[in-house]
Amino acid sequence: MKFVIQRNRLVDSVQDVMKAISSRAAIPILTGIKIEAKKHGITLTGSDSDISIESYIPSEQDGEINVDQIIEGSIVIDARYFPDIIRKLPENTVEISVSDQLLVTIRSGKAEFNINGLDADEYPLLPEVQTEDSFTMPIDLLKYMISQTVFAVSTMETRPILTGVNMTLKDNRLNFTATDSHRLASRHVPIDANGLEFSNVVVPGKSLNELNKILDDTEELVEISVTANQILFKSKHLNFMSRLLEGNYPETSRLIPTQSKTTLYANTKELIQAIDRASLLAKDERNNVVRLSTINEQLIEIMSHSPEIGHVEEEIPIKAIEGEELNISFSSKYMLDGLRAIHSDEVSIEFTGSMRPFIIRPINGEEVLQLILPVRTY
CATH class of the missing domain: 3.10.150.10 (DNA Polymerase III, subunit A, domain 2)
Structure with missing residues (x-):
């Protein structure tokens, strides 16, 4: 096997397949990267038997040559060393060749590495996934x-x-x-x-x-x-x-409430920042608990209390509040994760009481939903 390849393309593909390789693989050969050279290009494979990743580098793409001088063949190379070697080579092109004794020679400029390879025939076959469905x-x-x-x-x-x-x-x-x-x-x-x-x-x-x-x-x-x-x-x-x-x-x-007693409409960024500030004093608490209370139709209070450290409270103007008054405690981490995942400038939060799950949605859409269970505080 032999080929000459653009180093940056090889580096990108190696980084991709490395995400499937574990140093603690049950089968020793799975700690390596499988490289297969065919006329039309190079395929790299990494697997830990849970995840398998194949990255393909075509020999030519959009008029540019990625790989040439290809002699077909395959080899498995130890993933502990190969990525660093490729990354630190001096030139933009790399020549990789394999002897009959499975010795892999990696050349770039005046640098030459010789490392022992493993027989690719011993690499487990990946499961076939039928793509009709x-x-x-x-x-x-x-x-x-x-x-x-x-x-x-x-x-x-x-x-x-x-x-x-x-x-x-x-x-x-x-x-x-x-x-x-x-x-x-x-x-x-x-x-x-x-x-x-x-x-x-x-x-x-x-x-x-x-x-x-x-x-x-x-x-x-x-x-x-x-x-x-x-x-x-x-x-x-x-x-x-x-x-x-x-x-x-x-x-x-069935966990998702179909009606609410209190609905709050808020600017997502302002709410995130206020809860983030309140959580500074809740870090050592088991659930990072923050409390939210409605004050009037356009004002809420966010607060956090830690007996050893102190407490913080902040009033936040919001777009509107509909329905009953509310006092509720929740994990600031869960709330921040949910708000950040919405990807919307404004959110609606629907509450069905202080001990019932509540729902966060973007104001203008139903396609994404975050549900959070409140925390019981005494």
Whole structure:
């Protein structure tokens, strides 16, 4: 095997596949990067058996040569050393060749590295995901949906199913839901799914976080294919495969209140800043508890109290308040996460009492929703 490649393209692809490689992989060969050279380009693969990432570098793209002098073949290279070597090479091009004894020679300018490779035939085959049952959506919209929900997955392994985001597709509407049982984040979008429907597809939050980092902000399309235990996200030069979580995701729609006793309309940025300030004194408390009280139809008070440190209170003018007076305590972290995920200048917050879950929505849309359970204070 041999090829000459543009170093910056190789660095980008190596960084992408490294997100799937674990130094504690159960199969030793999975601590390496698989490199496969074919006439039309180079494919790099990284996998930890939960997540698998393939990054493809075409030999020619938009009239530019990325890879040439290709002699076909494949090799697995130790991922502890290869990324740093490539990053620190002196020239813009890199020549990589492999001997019959699996010795990998990496040349750039006057620098030459020789490192031992592993037989690519021993690298596990990635599961095949049939792509007949698939749909496409813009990459930037997928990234939005992930960022508006994934933060609410559980970090506790006591209920593994809650460490993932539940995807459902019905009547050409794609929905993402995440909950850790103290809060819930939901986002739905209309898409053209060609009649495809599924439910209870639970993607690990870790997988979606890595996918979100790798995908570029672009309006290009990503193709999404789902099987019984795998999901594949396929863009122009990237295949991202993740296992799905086993088990039934809880029915969350009944948690969402259908009516409210108090509704508050506020400027998102001003509310975030006030809660952020109040949380400064709540840092050491178990839940970072902040209290919100209505004063009149256009004024609320945000306060926090810590017996050891002191207390803070601040009156905030808001757009409007409808309904009953309210005193409610909540986790400032959950509230800030929810408000920041809304991506809207103004929000409505619907309360059904001081001990019932409340809902945050953008004023002008129903497609994204954050639900938070209040904290009982004595």
